[in-house]
Amino acid sequence: MEIWELKSNIEGILIAVNHPVTLHVLAQALDASEQDVEEALQEYEADLSAADRGVQVRHRTHGIRLEVKPQVADRIRRVVPAWAAKPITSQSYETLAIIALKQPVTIGDINAIRGIESAGTVQTLSNRKLIARAARRGPRREKYWRTTPLFLETFGLTSLEELYQDGRMEEVFPAVYSAEVSDDDDRTNEAEGLDPSESSLEDDVSAR
DSSP, rough: OHHHHHHHHHHHHHHOOOOOOOHHHHHHHHOOOOHHHHHHHHHHHHTTTSOOOOOOOEETTEEEEEEEOHHHHHHHHHOOEEEEEEEEOOHHHHHHHHHHOSSSSSHHHHHHHTTTTOHHHHHHHHHTEEEEEEEEEOOOOEOOOOOOOOHHHHTSSSSSSGSTTTTHHHHHHHHHHOOOOOHHHHHHHHHTTTTTTTTTTOGGGGGG
């Protein structure tokens, strides 16, 4: 298959799947060597870098995907308001930081660390696919929670080990490390099982 054919097919696959695809999978789908696919992909990336193209190739934790260029995002929001990513509250950042560092972890463990009921926040993070249930179960059949590949992708991490590098935790969880304290109303809502401003979120941030 010629380079131009490989590029055309790579583009079609990346548009159709809308999630990261590895070089190995692309090579298998195209009946080509990984070296040829990588060469075609590099040329395709160069093509997309032109100012008149609205998408770009991004290398994520679990492969390659097509994403909208940042300068185009605002225009998309005018047409599809729901496309805009919803903010993550300081309560969610705090809970996510605990799960990331101590996983697998139960809601009881999270509650003990935070000093407040966190079930609503955990459910919100699960809806956003930033966390998921771990296979492990506690002695009383408690559910354990862990971060997901989307968590790594969302925060630009290649692995959880990166969180332990100097200054990385502060970059990923700025609300936690800036010692932000939520107001009493937010805490009250959360204690009742509601995560302020996020309780109805169901969108998958991988589309951002």
